[in-house]
Amino acid sequence: LLKYVEDGVLPVNPFQTLDDAVAGLMKTAVDKGRSTKPGLELGICGEHGGDPDSIWKCEAIGLDYVSCSPFRVPIARLAAAQAAMSGAAERDR
Secondary structure, three states: OHHHHHOOOOOOOOOOOOOHHHHHHHHHHHHHHHHHOOOOOOEEEOHHHHOHHHHHHHHHHOOOEEEOOHHHHHHHHHHHHHHHHHHHHHHHO
16 A cells, blocks of 8 residues: 555555545444443554544544554553644534
């Protein structure tokens, strides 16, 4: 996929950063799951769980947690904190 990203066919590698269409499907799943079970805890793990852009999308769709490989934890924690603070600021408006 690197060639497709380099040639501009894909904006990013979809195995590293969540595509907006996939995030939209995840939002539908979150909403439907929580409509049936309000306390349902949902998260994501893997490469997407350590990617800052994906973490922002996960915060926006209402996931409870992200999980990633140990070497990505510092970046993931920072991105998750920034996304949470941004979401809180939006809700306070």
